[in-house]
Amino acid sequence: MDNFINLVKLSVGTESVDSLIAWQEMRRAQMPDSLPRHVTRMWPKREAEILAGGSIFWVIKGVIQCRQRIMRLDEVRGEDGIRRCAIVLDPEIHRTANATKRAFQGWRYLKPEDAPADLPKSRATDDTLPEDLNRALADIGVL
Template sequence: MSLHLLKLCVGAESLEDHREWIAHTLERKRRAGLPEEQLHTTRMVPKQRDALLQGGSLYWVIKGSIQGRQKLLDIRPFKDDEGINRCHLVMEPVLFATRPQPRRPFQGWRYLKASDAPADLSELGGQSIEFIEPAMRQELIELGLI
């Protein structure tokens, strides 16, 4: 069974906003001749690396609820310029919308069991509903219609 990470997506107003940021960051790296991979730097290195890399994802909390996920590709510990241990979480640059699941603010990241992870919106009812405008989608979810 996969293990996942949960992290606050600070600065993003919506899932679409985060998608635009990912695209902008990858384009900037491409223009600079850097590897086109999405990295997120964190201070703590996950101890359960092997479990996370066996199909795990990084679930993003945006505006108080889990709203999306990205597949984890690698976890790369390193020391920064000041000698402090840090970690790059390497993710697939595809952001999947998930069924919103409320979460309170927290610092750093948290482990998320596969059994507690929200389903992708595309998996609900076997049809993709990601095309629905986000506010309308949220209202439909709250009404229990999706």
């Protein structure tokens, strides 16, 4: 049994894994440590399990398509003084087998046994399938 837990999160406004990569690269230039991060209002209660090897799995257009290892959780406070959690990520994005995921708010925990497997690095440059075909294949477990 794995001793870690993952997160799953919608990547709102993202069109593809490549657009997620481009957006993160643009934002990384603004970070003092050059690491990508996602800031969320809620602090995960299962922090120790996440930091024991967890990743964030990104849902793009209704399909889990990639993941990033979670490096740490940083406290950040906005101008409003509210405490938030910055999920600091490894810059390397791993493409995964596609898995459909219904829309949800915030993030959810994802058990390692329920997480889609990483694709071989040789498939990272595969052409992107049309969205409807990608979703249909994910629905039947082909991708």
